[in-house]
Structure formats: structure tokens, C-alpha cells
Amino acid sequence: MKKMSKIALSIVVIGIFAVGCATTNGSVSDDSLSLRKANVQNESSITLKKVNYTNAAPGEAKKIERSYDNAPPLIPHSVVGLVPITRNNNSCLGCHMPEVAASVHATPIPKSHFMNFRPTEVIAKNGKLIKKGDIVARPNDGSNDVFATSTHGKLYAGRYNCTQCHVAQSNAKPLVGNTFKPDYMNKQQMNRSNFVNTYDQGINTVK
Numbered sequence: 001m002k003k004m005s006k007i008a009l010s011i012v013v014i015g016i017f018a019v020g021c022a023t024t025n026g027s028v029s030d031d032s033l034s035l036r037k038a039n040v041q042n043e044s045s046i047t048l049k050k051v052n053y054t055n056a057a058p059g060e061a062k063k064i065e066r067s068y069d070n071a072p073p074l075i076p077h078s079v080v081g082l083v084p085i086t087r088n089n090n091s092c093l094g095c096h097m098p099e100v101a102a103s104v105h106a107t108p109i110p111k112s113h114f115m116n117f118r119p120t121e122v123i124a125k126n127g128k129l130i131k132k133g134d135i136v137a138r139p140n141d142g143s144n145d146v147f148a149t150s151t152h153g154k155l156y157a158g159r160y161n162c163t164q165c166h167v168a169q170s171n172a173k174p175l176v177g178n179t180f181k182p183d184y185m186n187k188q189q190m191n192r193s194n195f196v197n198t199y200d201q202g203i204n205t206v207k
Helices: 002-024 098-104
Strands: 121-123 129-131 134-138 148-150
Touching: none
Parallel strands: none
Antiparallel strands: 121 129, 134 148
């Protein structure tokens, strides 16, 4: 047993020594680790490539297809004057709230953004954990855990930062070549969100 331990230790030491030699003699340089071919230890000399974002007005730009089912769509119009977004100042809501979107020909915020997929847990008088909010769905495993709750038409607080998932369309080229092509489950939905109709597949939806 001791002999095996010595052998394993020797292999580890040799491995560390080999890696050290490879690094010191330049076989793996800091510049080769980055997709930008820049020194990862010092970014002071990095100049990002210029990217032209769309400057089209709302309703005038051609939409880029989503990369996959229910992927966050790109913003097809200019965001100048609309960012940064805060919880108290969100210009996106002026056009994209469902009750307004149709009249201004904007894409309505999907139903999934008006649901809380992380319901708040509270301790009941009997000592059991319960979730606050109107139940939308439960898992189909016989438990009473709440899977999602309704926010009653108010944008869920965790969704206020639109640009966390949605970015403006641009002519940026990928750093690495990609031949991926999406295979949509429903091509009629490839530029629409139907996540609220598919997220609960396999669980028992509470009506």
C-alpha cells in the first residue's frame, strides 16, 4: 500500500514539474489562452473591435430570428436614451406591456415575465414551510411544493432589467466559427415566446 502511495506521489510530482517546464519555456503563453489573443494578465492594451448596433427607430428594423426556441429576442431598434434601466425607470414598459403593445405594434412582454418561479417561503404556525402567492403550478411528484406563482399582472421584480437578457442587434462577428442551426419545435413560434405553455411539461398544472 505504501509502495503504491509513493508511486502515485511520484506521478503527481512529475506532472507538476512537466507543467512548470511547459509554462516557463513558452509552450503555453498568456496570449494564447484568450480568444482575443491578448494577454490575460493585463488588459490595459486591449482595444475592442468597433460594433455597429442598430440605430433604427422602433418598428422600422428587420428582426433577427431567435437562436433557439424561446431564446430572448434581440432588440431590433436603437436603445439610445432607453438605457440604463433601473427598477424605478424602465422605458421599455411604455410600449411592451401587454395592455399597450398591440396599439403601438410592439412585441408584448410574455406571460412568463408575470410569474414568480422562485416563490417566497414562509413558516406557517404549524411549523411547515409554505409559499406565498397564487399557485400556478406544482411539480408532478406528489409533493406540495409550489413551482410558480402569479404576480397578478405586475412585472416580476427579477425581470425588470430587460438588457440582462435582451441586447440590441448588431453586426458583431463571432470570435469562433459556428455552424449551429436551430431546429424549432414549432416554426410558427420561432419569433414568439411560448415558454409559459412549455415550461411545465411533465408537471401537474394547477388550474
